[in-house]
Amino acid sequence: MNNIHGIIEQAEQQCKTHRTRLTEKRKQVLSGLIESDKALSAYELIDFCKENYGLNISAMSVYRILEFLEGEHLAHKLKLANKYVSCAHISCTHAHGVAQFLICSECSKVKEVYIKPTTMADLQKTAQDAGFMLIGPELEMNCLCDDCLAQVA
Amino acid sequence: MNNIHGIIEQAEQQCKTHRTRLTEKRKQVLSGLIESDKALSAYELIDFCKENYGLNISAMSVYRILEFLEGEHLAHKLKLANKYVSCAHISCTHAHGVAQFLICSECSKVKEVYIKPTTMADLQKTAQDAGFMLIGPELEMNCLCDDCLAQVA
DNA sequence: CTCCGTAATGTTATGTTGTAACATTGTGTT
DNA sequence: AACACAATGTTACAACATAACATTACGGAG
Numbered sequence: 506m507n508n509i510h511g512i513i514e515q516a517e518q519q520c521k522t523h524r525t526r527l528t529e530k531r532k533q534v535l536s537g538l539i540e541s542d543k544a545l546s547a548y549e550l551i552d553f554c555k556e557n558y559g560l561n562i563s564a565m566s567v568y569r570i571l572e573f574l575e576g577e578h579l580a581h582k583l584k585l586a587n588k589y590v591s592c593a594h595i596s597c598t599h600a601h602g603v604a605q606f607l608i609c610s611e612c613s614k615v616k617e618v619y620i621k622p623t624t625m626a627d628l629q630k631t632a633q634d635a636g637f638m639l640i641g642p643e644l645e646m647n648c649l650c651d652d653c654l655a656q657v658a
Numbered sequence: 659m660n661n662i663h664g665i666i667e668q669a670e671q672q673c674k675t676h677r678t679r680l681t682e683k684r685k686q687v688l689s690g691l692i693e694s695d696k697a698l699s700a701y702e703l704i705d706f707c708k709e710n711y712g713l714n715i716s717a718m719s720v721y722r723i724l725e726f727l728e729g730e731h732l733a734h735k736l737k738l739a740n741k742y743v744s745c746a747h748i749s750c751t752h753a754h755g756v757a758q759f760l761i762c763s764e765c766s767k768v769k770e771v772y773i774k775p776t777t778m779a780d781l782q783k784t785a786q787d788a789g790f791m792l793i794g795p796e797l798e799m800n801c802l803c804d805d806c807l808a809q810v811a
Numbered sequence: 812c813t814c815c816g817t818a819a820t821g822t823t824a825t826g827t828t829g830t831a832a833c834a835t836t837g838t839g840t841t
Numbered sequence: 842a843a844c845a846c847a848a849t850g851t852t853a854c855a856a857c858a859t860a861a862c863a864t865t866a867c868g869g870a871g
Contacts, residue, residue, distance in 0.1 A: 607790040637760040637801035648790035
């Protein structure tokens with residue numbers, strides 16, 4: 506189930522069970538995030554939707570829709586890059602560990618992987634020893650993807 | 659050597675060896691970051707310097723100075739919070755591991771600790787397996803500090 | 812089916828963060 | 842003293858984000 510229609514369908518199902526609405530606009534914005542296949546800033550996403558779907562959408566709307574999508578765990582905001590990505594695992598049903606976002610600083614490609622529980626425990630312990638408690642413990646890390654690394658080399 | 663004068667003196671020494679200039683303005687901005695003892699946005703830093711040192715400084719200047727301080731490793735930009743902090747270890751001479759910034763989302767207090775090499779290796783391996791290479795691998799994590807945690811509870 | 816309340820979207824204005832471009836001033840060197 | 846370059850000043854603007862209020866769409870009660 507990797508095609509975009511399948512993913513969107515999954516997203517609709519999920520919203521239905523949450524009694525929320527995946528409206529046409531929200532669907533288009535989510536599609537934009539998925540199809541672009543990388544992290545986009547809100548304004549880049551506006552442009553993408555305009556160019557690819559002929560969709561005119563205001564900054565206000567995009568931010569509201571992104572907020573909704575985040576609430577449904579259909580998208581994430583990457584604070585390192587000030588950009589937004591679709592969740593990598595919309596169409597899978599099993600639970601995941603803590604997410605680690607690998608962000609290519611060259612091309613904004615993003616891979617969402619999962620931290621080993623033991624690694625997470627290490628990080629948590631370090632924090633606790635310092636008098637801090639981790640909250641919202643997803644990790645974002647600046648990377649180069651192999652493609653961009655190859656270009657540099 | 660924990661008093662602010664000592665730290666500033668260290669910073670000056672360091673700049674001298676790098677043949678760069680820690681000017682009066684730069685010194686004041688760095689002092690602001692140190693004395694506030696938390697992460698400040700650029701504009702908060704402007705206000706802090708204004709209120710505490712009577713220093714009038716433009717946004718442009720602050721950004722330029724922050725850039726300089728980052729280059730000298732006297733300050734860090736925290737992208738999670740869009741704020742800036744002074745480096746915790748200006749006045750120590752020995753090398754450190756990879757920094758992990760624990761940021762209290764309530765009060766912006768920041769603690770800079772160091773990741774165990776084994777933990778770092780784990781993170782790196784996960785990234786590599788996914789086709790990404792970590793760069794600038796400092797870690798920032800959203801936390802609550804014990805003080806703020808106590809207030810909530 | 813209609814009416815109503817709420818959710819969603821539109822619209823306008825504005826706040827916040829960050830930088831570009833060019834002018835001026837300061838500082839060390841010859 | 843003259844020069845070169847570093848630092849700062851000044852103005853304007855770009856990019857990111859939200860507040861406040863108007864309008865439209867939609868689902869449920871009657």
